Amino acid sequence: MKPAPFTHHRPKTIEEALELLEALEDAELMAGNQSLGIVMANRLATPDHLVDLNGVSELTYIDNTDDGVRIGAMTTHRTLERSDLLAEALPMLPEAAEQIAGPSVRNQGTIGGSIGEADPAGNYPAALLALEGSVNLRSADGTRSVPVSEYFIAYMFTDLREEELIESVSVPTEPFPPAxxxxxxxxxxxxxxxxxxxxxxxxxxxxxxxxxxxxxxxxxxxxxxxxxxxxxxxxxxxxxxxxxxxxxxxxxxxxxxxxxxxxxxxxxxxxxxxxxxxxxxxxxxxxxxxxxxxxxxxx
Ligand SMILES: Cc1cc2nc3c(=O)[nH]c(=O)nc-3n(C[C@H](O)[C@H](O)[C@H](O)COP(=O)(O)OP(=O)(O)OC[C@H]3O[C@@H](n4cnc5c(N)ncnc54)[C@H](O)[C@@H]3O)c2cc1C
Missing domain, CATH: 3.30.390.50 (CO dehydrogenase flavoprotein, C-terminal domain)
Known part of the structure; x- marks a missing residue:
């Protein structure tokens, strides 16, 4: 089966993506399209608009922060798997990333897409829960940070609101000194x-x-x-x-x-x-x- 017809939008900035989310009726965010593509091909989701985040380069990074690490939503599994920073500070995350599917899914799939999908079998949700991470959400009205322990509410149902996108996840390195x-x-x-x-x-x-x-x-x-x-x-x-x-x-x-x-x-x-x-x-x-x-x- 093919997906139902939809209009494809390719914003370049987070602001543009959020404006589209607010303005469009029945819009869905698209990240690596590894899960969404399957759902849409089977017509289990038939959004009128896809807001494709692949042009939003400011969502791809792994950075040190004062108290840990922040990972942009569009960072791929492959990038997490190969990150020296994570291997040193939070080795659970590269280990979780390298076990996701095969290379083609890992090259395209993202941490934001995994959290957006919210499959209870997903690797990052459990890893981030163990590490007491939080999900940073952004809408046109501002940002808020939700502890992972409160973000996943029920089966594939989360605290994410319709007008929000996942901007990043924050993971503390305390109380886990590498040595x-x-x-x-x-x-x-x-x-x-x-x-x-x-x-x-x-x-x-x-x-x-x-x-x-x-x-x-x-x-x-x-x-x-x-x-x-x-x-x-x-x-x-x-x-x-x-x-x-x-x-x-x-x-x-x-x-x-x-x-x-x-x-x-x-x-x-x-x-x-x-x-x-x-x-x-x-x-x-x-x-x-x-x-x-x-x-x-x-x-
Ligand atoms: C064959 C196969 C095997 C897999 N095995 C595993 C596995 O063992 N472990 C595992 O953890 N995962 C597994 N996955 C899932 C894989 O990790 C996906 O890549 C991931 O779940 C979805 O990421 P994506 O970037 O492709 O998101 P997409 O498919 O593009 O999006 C998924 C959902 O998230 C939403 N979304 C995407 N980005 C954002 C954002 N920034 N803010 C808000 N919502 C957003 C979308 O609207 C959509 O609803 C597997 C997938 C496949 C196809």
């Missing part, structure tokens, strides 16, 4: 070109990586495709904090995560299986993050 931190993004996938069955985004900061049994000072655990929104499991984080990583701690974490998730069953993975995978992948991801935190002082 004492490990991060991991681990996913179970049936094939490269599918969304994962379940993913686990984790971060660990230890007190002293050179100690015999480094103590976990801070842990983060968030999951994708394990509920109708990305899900953080703070109860599982707190069982790890204040202790070295132990088998008992990992077992408790697995049980808590398995009990906390509320996934939808899928053709290849029923609900019970996904609950078990969520617990197991949260555990493995934390183990990897902890090992990386302990090794971090040597790198």
């Amino acid at each position: 004492r931190t490990g991060m991991a993004f681990l996913e179970l996938k049936r094939a490269a070109q599918t969304f994962p069955t379940v993913s686990a985004a984790t971060a660990v900061r230890v007190d002293d990586p050179t100690a015999a049994d480094p103590v976990v000072e801070d842990a983060r655990i968030a999951l994708a495709n394990a509920a109708d929104v990305p899900l953080r499991v703070e109860d599982a984080e707190s069982v790890l904090e204040g202790e070295p990583l132990t088998e008992d701690g990992l077992e408790e974490l697995t049980e808590i995560v398995t009990g906390a998730v509320t996934p939808e069953g899928e053709m290849h993975a029923d609900r019970e299986y996904k609950e078990e995978v969520a617990g197991e992948y949260a555990k493995r991801s934390i183990e990897q993050a902890y090992d990386d935190a302990v090794a971090a002082s040597n790198s």
